[in-house]
Amino acid sequence: MERTFHCFQCGQPHAVETWPSINVAQDPDLKGRVRDGSLFVWECPHCGARNLAKYQTLYHDPAERLMVWLLPDGQEPPAAVAEAVQELDGYTLRRVRDVGALVEKVLIHDAGLEDTILEMCKHVTRMELADQHPNPALLDVPMRFYRLEGADHEITLSFPLDGQMQVVNIGFNVYEDARGILSRNPSVQPAPGFAEIDASWLRRYFR
Numbered sequence: 030m031e032r033t034f035h036c037f038q039c040g041q042p043h044a045v046e047t048w049p050s051i052n053v054a055q056d057p058d059l060k061g062r063v064r065d066g067s068l069f070v071w072e073c074p075h076c077g078a079r080n081l082a083k084y085q086t087l088y089h090d091p092a093e094r095l096m097v098w099l100l101p102d103g104q105e106p107p108a109a110v111a112e113a114v115q116e117l118d119g120y121t122l123r124r125v126r127d128v129g130a131l132v133e134k135v136l137i138h139d140a141g142l143e144d145t146i147l148e149m150c151k152h153v154t155r156m157e158l159a160d161q162h163p164n165p166a167l168l169d170v171p172m173r174f175y176r177l178e179g180a181d182h183e184i185t186l187s188f189p190l191d192g193q194m195q196v197v198n199i200g201f202n203v204y205e206d207a208r209g210i211l212s213r214n215p216s217v218q219p220a221p222g223f224a225e226i227d228a229s230w231l232r233r234y235f236r
């Protein structure tokens with residue numbers, strides 16, 4: 030489905046292919062383009078600027094039993110669809126507000142990790158970084174899962190600081206500890222249906 034977007038830089042309109050739903054079982058090629066974010070990037074033919082197309086889409090990976098609803102600007106999912114999908118057994122259902130968060134959910138799930146536990150990892154890592162470096166901005170810095178790597182399953186998180194992207198590597202023991210904290214706090218659960226799991230979600234329980 031084509032939609033017209035306006036270039037953020039020159040303002041010229043351009044017809045861009047959009048995906049109101051993404052089923053990676055039906056279109057396996059789309060998975061890689063979601064994982065690297067390129068599915069949502071379009072280049073302006075007038076000025077060459079790279080734009081990020083902003084629209085609602087439902088990502089569905091039947092093999093991984095994962096659905097992520099990208100709802101920019103706090104849009105609400107159609108109630109009928111949201112209700113029908115809640116009947117799906119064993120699925121992880123998430124909602125996100127931007128492409129970066131959609132990419133992260135897919136990367137986390139594909140790596141065999143859980144986003145709830147990773148939010149706890151980020152929380153612990155933010156506190157440790159803020160402890161080591163005298164920069165209060167570190168306490169609230171938005172972190173993203175980047176990758177899980179090596180025999181030791183080292184986890185790399187990325188975050189912006191002072192206008193630059195930084196990465197921090199954490200050991201898998203941090204993930205194990207975070208899992209332990211959550212299992213000792215069984216009230217810390219995703220809401221039913223398409224849950225929004227991010228730093229604000231965790232902040233309702235831990236500060």
Ligand SMILES: [Zn+2]
Nearest residue numbers: 036039073076
């Ligand atoms: Zn342009």
